[in-house]
Amino acid sequence: YQIPYLVAGRTGAIASPKAGEDPKKLAISPVGAGPFVLTEFVAESHATFEKNPDYWDADNIHIDKLTLKPRLDPSTVVAAIQSGSVDVAVIPATQAQAAEAAGITVTIETALTxxxxxxxxxxxxxxxxxxxxxxxxxxxxxxxxxxxxxxxxxxxxxxxxxxxxxxxxxxxxxxxxxxxxxxxxxxxxxxxxxxxxxxxxxxxxxxxxxxxxxxxxxxxxxxxxxxxxxxxxxxxxxxxxxxxxxxxxxxxxxxxxxxxxxxxxxxxxxxxxxxxxxxxxxxxxxxxxxxxxxxxxxxxxxxxxxxxxxxxxxxxxxxxxxxSPWIFATSDRVGELNLLPSQVRWEGVTVEG
The missing domain is CATH 3.10.105.10 (Dipeptide-binding Protein; Domain 3)
Known part of the structure; x- marks a missing residue:
């Protein structure tokens, strides 16, 4: 009876049997049917994704390119967003007030954390x-x-x-x-x-x-x-x-x-x-x-x-x-985030420029 829950999350992600034959390659070159495709991966540095035109809800994905970086040092998050080097960042609760005081948009939502x-x-x-x-x-x-x-x-x-x-x-x-x-x-x-x-x-x-x-x-x-x-x-x-x-x-x-x-x-x-x-x-x-x-x-x-x-x-x-709740800081370029209790979704999220 847990199947409806399972297919609604990570467990229900569509897997590729062929890609699974080479676990070492799959670890750094994932294959999936999600909203983005991995185009570059540099260990300990960043992962770059581009929009997947074959995603079932591609019309609702408004981000063409997404770069994922390791979590920033808490003391540098506000400056990174103000400088434009980062558009979206998870921030510790202790930095939320300082981020808001600096004019940065802070989103706090219920999470299962x-x-x-x-x-x-x-x-x-x-x-x-x-x-x-x-x-x-x-x-x-x-x-x-x-x-x-x-x-x-x-x-x-x-x-x-x-x-x-x-x-x-x-x-x-x-x-x-x-x-x-x-x-x-x-x-x-x-x-x-x-x-x-x-x-x-x-x-x-x-x-x-x-x-x-x-x-x-x-x-x-x-x-x-x-x-x-x-x-x-x-x-x-x-x-x-x-x-x-x-x-x-x-x-x-x-x-x-x-x-x-x-x-x-x-x-x-x-x-x-x-x-x-x-x-x-x-x-x-x-x-x-x-x-x-x-x-x-x-x-x-x-x-x-x-x-x-x-x-x-x-x-x-x-x-x-x-x-603790989700706490995200975003630049002025980013529209409203799509935060679910157990995951971050990118459907409907817009970015200017």
Whole structure:
């Protein structure tokens, strides 16, 4: 019953069996039926796309050429748009007010984004269940909302934001921020202050969140160092999503049209964002099967789905922290953006000149 959701998103993209025969070539020269065709790719620099005249809705695509670049340093976004070197940019919430003050158009829209402290059960110190339990109480989620999202986000303990169908309110009551309790759990397990240390892995632009996490861990007696993965680098995909080597990574999901697909990506045994993979309990997989077997228009669907979310959250060591909206800055040349909760679309978007 999830098929309507699946075909509405990335999972439903039309694939080329012939192109799939050469995965290495496909990785840098994708083949698809979307609104744009890749014409140039320079690793760590940019990707250039041109309008696909064979796209089914080509008449609604008003951009002839699109160049995609790695995310800019937050401190340079406003200047880049003012200079005309960039027309559209994702900006951190902390830069939104400055961008608006500079006369730049800022668009804020609801997104399915949820950010987490992803924990790896396969590495120390998280091989000890008591450490995992202590970390449940270590993070001040409201502080992340206030500092990282400038108050524009919301607290969440799950890979869905409040207001979305899959959001399970009861999950929000499972663990409170309680550093004293976290310290006591560690002490009862035989850990003295300073015994534990780890590396926090974060993406470029995630410095503020990483430093906040570091301070909150210090408050429970856990030391940490921060490793920032450079912008545009493939290291994040290779080391976090494939090798799953970090102890703790500040990551997140931008959602999927199918909530089951999102739960599999975040908690499934082969989930790209399940840093503890292949960990996934039988109870969780059975709960997902129950969702799949329930018609999406059934009155039972919301409760069955939310039960699967609760099971997924409790069986995983990962701690979701906050959700945040889409925040885009655009130049005067760009018309209204087409932002869906889980993806950015270019149909109907116009650019002058």
């Amino acid at each position: 949820a950010s987490d402290a992803s924990i790896n059960l396969n590495t120390e110190p998280f091989t000890d269940p008591k450490v995992v339990e202590a970390f449940r109480y270590a993070f001040d989620r409201q502080a992340f909302v206030d500092v990282v999202t400038a108050g524009l986000g919301t607290v969440t303990h799950q890979p869905f934001p409040e207001g979305y169908l899959a959001f399970a309110p009861e999950v929000e009551e499972l663990w409170d921020y309680d550093p004293a309790k976290a310290k006591q759990i560690l002490a009862d397990a035989g850990y003295e202050e300073g015994d534990l240390s780890l590396t926090i892995t974060a993406q470029a632009g995630g410095d503020v969140a990483a430093e906040l996490a570091q301070a909150q861990l210090a408050a429970i007696g856990v030391g940490s160092t921060i490793e920032i993965v450079p912008a545009g680098s493939t290291t994040w995909q290779d080391e976090v999503y494939v090798a799953k080597s970090p102890q703790l990574a500040l990551d997140g999901t931008i959602g999927r049209e199918s909530p089951v697909a999102n739960l599999l990506a975040t908690y499934g045994p082969e989930g790209i964002m399940n840093l503890s993979g292949p960990h996934a309990t039988t109870e969780f997989l059975d709960a997902l099967d129950a969702v799949r077997a329930t018609p999406i228009d059934s009155p039972d669907y919301p409760s069955v789905l939310r039960e699967a979310v609760k099971v997924g959250v409790t069986q995983s060591p990962t701690n979701y922290l906050y959700s």
